[in-house]
Amino acid sequence: MIIFNTIRWKNFLSTGNQFTEIKLDRSPSTLIVGENGGGKSTMLDALCFSLFGKPFRNINKPQLVNSINKKQLLVEVEFHSGSKLYKIVRGIKPGLFEIYADGELLNQDAAARDYQKYLEESILKLNYKSFTQIVILGSASFTPFMQLPSGTRREIIEDLLDIQIFTTMNVVLRDKMNSLKDQLQDADGKLEVLKQKASIQKEYVDTLEANREKRVDEILERIQTGEEKISSLTSLANDLEGQKLSVEETQQSLGDLADKQKKLDSFKTKFSTQLRDLQKEVAFYEETDECPTCRQGIAHDHKETIVSSRQEKMQELSSGMEKLQEEFTKLEELIAENAVLSEQISGLNASIITHHNEMIVQQRLIQALNLELNDISSKTGDIDTEKNKLKTYAKEVLVQNEEKAKLNEEKHYMDAVSTLLKDTGIKTKIIRQYLPVINKLVNKYLQAMDFFVQFNLDEKFDETIKSRHRDDFSYASFSEGEKQRIDLALLFTWRTIAKMKNSVATNLLILDEVFDSSLDNNGTDYIMSLLDTLGEDTNVFVISHKGDQLFDKFRSLIKFEKKNNYSEMVV
Numbered sequence: 001m002i003i004f005n006t007i008r009w010k011n012f013l014s015t016g017n018q019f020t021e022i023k024l025d026r027s028p029s030t031l032i033v034g035e036n037g038g039g040k041s042t043m044l045d046a047l048c049f050s051l052f053g054k055p056f057r058n059i060n061k062p063q064l065v066n067s068i069n070k071k072q073l074l075v076e077v078e079f080h081s082g083s084k085l086y087k088i089v090r091g092i093k094p095g096l097f098e099i100y101a102d103g104e105l106l107n108q109d110a111a112a113r114d115y116q117k118y119l120e121e122s123i124l125k126l127n128y129k130s131f132t133q134i135v136i137l138g139s140a141s142f143t144p145f146m147q148l149p150s151g152t153r154r155e156i157i158e159d160l161l162d163i164q165i166f167t168t169m170n171v172v173l174r175d176k177m178n179s180l181k182d183q184l185q186d187a188d189g190k191l192e193v194l195k196q197k198a199s200i201q202k203e204y205v206d207t208l209e210a211n212r213e214k215r216v217d218e219i220l221e222r223i224q225t226g227e228e229k230i231s232s233l234t235s236l237a238n239d240l241e242g243q244k245l246s247v248e249e250t251q252q253s254l255g256d257l258a259d260k261q262k263k264l265d266s267f268k269t270k271f272s273t274q275l276r277d278l279q280k281e282v283a284f285y286e287e288t289d290e291c292p293t294c295r296q297g298i299a300h301d302h303k304e305t306i307v308s309s310r311q312e313k314m315q316e317l318s319s320g321m322e323k324l325q326e327e328f329t330k331l332e333e334l335i336a337e338n339a340v341l342s343e344q345i346s347g348l349n350a351s352i353i354t355h356h357n358e359m360i361v362q363q364r365l366i367q368a369l370n371l372e373l374n375d376i377s378s379k380t381g382d383i384d385t386e387k388n389k390l391k392t393y394a395k396e397v398l399v400q401n402e403e404k405a406k407l408n409e410e411k412h413y414m415d416a417v418s419t420l421l422k423d424t425g426i427k428t429k430i431i432r433q434y435l436p437v438i439n440k441l442v443n444k445y446l447q448a449m450d451f452f453v454q455f456n457l458d459e460k461f462d463e464t465i466k467s468r469h470r471d472d473f474s475y476a477s478f479s480e481g482e483k484q485r486i487d488l489a490l491l492f493t494w495r496t497i498a499k500m501k502n503s504v505a506t507n508l509l510i511l512d513e514v515f516d517s518s519l520d521n522n523g524t525d526y527i528m529s530l531l532d533t534l535g536e537d538t539n540v541f542v543i544s545h546k547g548d549q550l551f552d553k554f555r556s557l558i559k560f561e562k563k564n565n566y567s568e569m570v571v
Helices: 044-054 112-124 130-132 149-159 164-253 257-286 300-379 383-421 424-448 480-501 521-532 545-551
Strands: 002-010 020-023 028-035 073-081 085-090 096-101 456-459 463-466 508-512 539-546 555-562 567-568
Touching: 020 085, 044 073, 044 112, 044 130, 044 508, 044 567, 096 112, 096 508, 130 383, 130 480, 130 539, 149 164, 149 463, 164 300, 164 383, 257 300, 424 456, 424 480, 424 521, 456 539, 480 521, 539 545, 545 567
Parallel strands: 028 539, 028 555, 508 539
Antiparallel strands: 002 020, 002 073, 073 085, 085 096, 456 463, 555 567
8 A cells, every 4th residue: 555645846836946745644634725826736736747757737847847936846755655665756957757765766777768667567556547546536637537538447447456467467478479489480490491401311312322323424424525625635735835836936046136226226326426526526627717725727728638537437427327227127127026926925825824724624623523423432332321311300300390389389378378368368357357346336435425326337348327217328418516426436436446456555535626516515515424434544635615615524724825926835
């Protein structure tokens, strides 16, 4: 059972920077009054926000922060669950979410969503929907049980009956079934591989027995063909080597052409230099009459003698240059012939290499064929061994079939369990057992409020409502006051069931403006008498505008007022 002790808040909605604190276990019955906007319903939003991160009313989270102070919203709630004292702290601007157990902060390494999940599943053991159905009956944004969709109704009932464990088990089972599915697929794969290996081995044994000699003949024929090709290629390669040798000899006979060209180039340079020098000297004597050094005149006869001798030498050099050019022409012809010979040699080398490569290919092929032949020869007397391998594969196939059969058996078992864990399985069976109790309690509380109808929920949590005078009522067909009595009857029923199951039982019950709507005086008295039956271990808080009418019916009073734009608790 959860015993709520204290809730306190500041900078929350209309509340200022000073903490407002309410002792939730202060009295069996407490009336909370105040004018509209005074903050009397703030406790509901603060309580839901602290526990579930969202308010009870339809208010956006940023709007929860006090519009004047605009920061440092903080809500704290303390409660006992079992022997431990828990404290939940939430804040906005800055964001804060902390859980304390006996004063020690719980590990916050987990993500906020997982942290909240731990709070709901491991500590509170109820979620927002369940909490608002068994702890709070309100107006405004509250959605009564009968106005919820059938799926949500079922979730609340499952929480109350503490059978959500079957849903968790079903999730775990689905994970195991997915894993089993993978194992079956793996087993099928292994079985298929083994069958293929056995099939291949059988074909291999059959081949050994039926085609052994034929294969040997084929290999021998291919070896002979390869050897003949090698012989032919060897002969052709030898011919090419002979041709290459002849061409190389012809090339050698040409001599060192590079050396010849070097010598001719040297002679050409020497002759050209001498010819230029002689031309310069002749030109000097033809154009100059005196010595440039001593400034004495040069005799005409002397000039003619020198010029004549120099021209003779120039004539000799020109003749030599012509012969030299003839040698250059012969050399160019030899170089061209040498290039042709080199190209022939390259072509012969390429052909020789091609023939050698072909011989290597044939040799390797013969080697491979000989290896295959040796392999076949070695296995000639080893067919029994291969048959034994085939038997081994057959046994492995049998074993794998047995393993697959075991997995299929496990799958059938899991399928059966899965059927039980579905909504239509064991959970429905348990719900069927509790439906008579639920319906009996609802009708009991309705009669206590002087509302005599026969109310029944079916397995789909659809209602059937009958009376002595009229059949086939629906929840929607009743007045607001009658709907409220049904809502209250269901609320008390859920609390009773929770207490019976010890799943989400709590001391706290909050009624928000229940007495302010369509209830007449008799309805009010009936509800108050019903509240008196809850016992001293229940702390009821009633939020109402009718303080003057209800004051004497409660043991404790809390009043909220608006002062200087802030809501304050004055009593």
